[in-house]
Amino acid sequence: MITKPKGTYDLIGLDSKLYQYIYNTVNEYMINYHYEFIRTPVFEATELFHRTVGDNTDIVTKETYDFVDRGNRNITLRPEGTAGVVRSVIENKLYGNRNDALKYYYIETMYRYERPQAGRYRELTQFGVEVFNSNSIMIDAEVISLGYNILKDLGIDNFTVQINSLGDKESRENYTMALKEYLKPHIEELCSDCQERFKKNPLRILDCKVDKDNSILKNVPKLNSYLNKESLDRYNKLKTLLTHLDIDYEENSSLVRGLDYYDDIVWEYVTDNDNLALGGGGRYNHLVKNLGGPEMPAIGFGMGIDRVINELKKILEGKGEIPHNIDVYIMGISEEEKIAGLKIAQDLRLNNVITEINNSDLSFKSQFKVADMLQAKFLLILNNNDLAKGLINVKDNATKEEIKVDENEIVDYIIGNL
Numbered sequence: 001m002i003t004k005p006k007g008t009y010d011l012i013g014l015d016s017k018l019y020q021y022i023y024n025t026v027n028e029y030m031i032n033y034h035y036e037f038i039r040t041p042v043f044e045a046t047e048l049f050h051r052t053v054g055d056n057t058d059i060v061t062k063e064t065y066d067f068v069d070r071g072n073r074n075i076t077l078r079p080e081g082t083a084g085v086v087r088s089v090i091e092n093k094l095y096g097n098r099n100d101a102l103k104y105y106y107i108e109t110m111y112r113y114e115r116p117q118a119g120r121y122r123e124l125t126q127f128g129v130e131v132f133n134s135n136s137i138m139i140d141a142e143v144i145s146l147g148y149n150i151l152k153d154l155g156i157d158n159f160t161v162q163i164n165s166l167g168d169k170e171s172r173e174n175y176t177m178a179l180k181e182y183l184k185p186h187i188e189e190l191c192s193d194c195q196e197r198f199k200k201n202p203l204r205i206l207d208c209k210v211d212k213d214n215s216i217l218k219n220v221p222k223l224n225s226y227l228n229k230e231s232l233d234r235y236n237k238l239k240t241l242l243t244h245l246d247i248d249y250e251e252n253s254s255l256v257r258g259l260d261y262y263d264d265i266v267w268e269y270v271t272d273n274d275n276l277a278l279g280g281g282g283r284y285n286h287l288v289k290n291l292g293g294p295e296m297p298a299i300g301f302g303m304g305i306d307r308v309i310n311e312l313k314k315i316l317e318g319k320g321e322i323p324h325n326i327d328v329y330i331m332g333i334s335e336e337e338k339i340a341g342l343k344i345a346q347d348l349r350l351n352n353v354i355t356e357i358n359n360s361d362l363s364f365k366s367q368f369k370v371a372d373m374l375q376a377k378f379l380l381i382l383n384n385n386d387l388a389k390g391l392i393n394v395k396d397n398a399t400k401e402e403i404k405v406d407e408n409e410i411v412d413y414i415i416g417n418l
C-alpha cells in the first residue's frame with residue numbers, strides 16, 4: 001500500500017467539515033472587511049524566500065522544500081504567504097497610482113520540512129491578509145481585530161492576542177546594541193542556535209524555545225524601553241484602538257516573530273491552555289522596497305487553519321457536540337416515491353435546507369440506519385398512499401414524533417421547524 005508522505009494528512013470526516021466551516025466564515029468576513037482574494041503560485045523562485053523570509057530564519061535555513069526543475073531553475077514550495085503576495089503586487093504593479101490601501105487575503109497550503117509533531121505538519125494551510133500602501137495605525141487595529149473576530153466567531157474563546165512593538169529601524173538598532181552588550185558575557189550559556197542568532201539576528205534570541213526558561217533571557221533589557229518617541233506613540237495608539245474595538249490583548253515584550261522582515265507592530269493569537277500560536281503577523285514597511293518595488297508600507301498576518309481545526313475539535317469534544325450533517329433525509333421504496341422525492345429534495349435544497357435522498361434499493365430498515373448515520377434532523381418517509389392525497393409523512397428524528405404535512409407546505413414546515 002502506498003501511504004501519505006510524512007507530516008501530511010488527508011482532510012476527511014470531521015476535519016473536512018470544520019475546514020469548510022472555517023473557509024466559509026473566513027470568506028464572509030473578508031467580503032465584509034473588503035479584502036480581495038488573491039492566489040499566487042504554490043512554487044516560486046527560491047531566491048524570493050531568501051530575500052523575504054530571511055537567510056537566517058529557521059524556515060529558510062532548515063525547512064523549505066527546494067528543488068531544481070527540469071529547466072534547471074531553483075524552485076521552492078512556498079513556506080508562507082507574504083512573499084508571493086508581495087512579489088505579485090510588485091510584478092503586476094497592483095499599486096498603480098492608487099493612494100488608498102490595497103487589501104488582499106489568501107487561503108492556501110504552505111510547505112515546511114518540519115519535524116512532524118502535534119500541531120506541526122509539513123503541508124499546512126493558512127488564511128492570511130496583506131495590506132499595502134497605508135501606514136495608518138488604524139490599519140494595524142483593523143487587521144489585528146479581523147483575525148480576532150474570525151476566531152471568536154468560529155467559537156474559539158480560549159485565546160489571547162499578544163502584541164509587541166519592535167519599533168522602527170532606529171529603535172531596533174539601539175535595542176540590538178543594548179541586547180548584545182547584555183548577552184555578550186553569557187554567550188556560552190545559550191543554545192547553539194542562539195549563539196548563531198547572536199551574530200546574525202540577536203532579536204530572535206528573545207523567542208528561543210530552548211532557552212526560554214534560562215534566567216539570562218528572563219532578565220534581558222526590555223524592548224519597549226528602547227522605543228523612540230514615534231514608535232512608542234504608535235504602540236500606545238494601537239493599544240487605545242484595540243480597547244476601543246473591544247479586543248482583549250496582552251503585551252508580550254519578548255514576542256519578535258520568527259521571520260526577518262518585520263518591524264514595528266507584531267502580534268500573535270495564542271491559546272490560553274497550551275500556549276500554542278494559532279496565527280500571527282506584523283508590519284513589514286521595508287519589504288516591498290527591498291524586493292525592488294516602490295517605498296510602500298505593509299502589514300499582514302497568517303493563521304494556521306490546521307491548528308484552528310484542532311482547537312475546534314477539542315472544544316466540540318469537550319461539549320459532547322458533533323456538528324450535524326444534514327437537515328432532511330428523504331426515504332422511499334417505489335419508483336414513484338423516489339421520483340416524487342427528487343422534486344421535494346430540489347425544492348428544499350433551493351431553499352438552503354441540507355437534504356439527502358435515498359436512491360438505492362435499501363429496505364426501510366436500512367434507510368433509517370443511513371438517516372441516523374447522517375444525523376438527519378427530519379425524515380420524509382414517502383409512500384404512495386399519502387402522496388396520492390398530497391401528503392408527506394414527516395418524522396422528527398430527535399423526538400420520534402410523526403405528522404402528515406401537505407406537500408405544498410413541506411418547505412415552509414421544515415424551515416419553520418429547523
Ligand code: AMP
Pocket residue numbers: 080112114119120121122123124125126258277278279280302303304305306307
Ligand atoms: P508563522 O508565520 O510561522 O508564525 O505561522 C503562522 C501560523 O501558521 C502559526 O501560528 C501556526 O498556526 C501555523 N503553522 C506554522 N507552522 C505550522 C506547521 N508546521 N504545521 C501546522 N501549522 C503551522
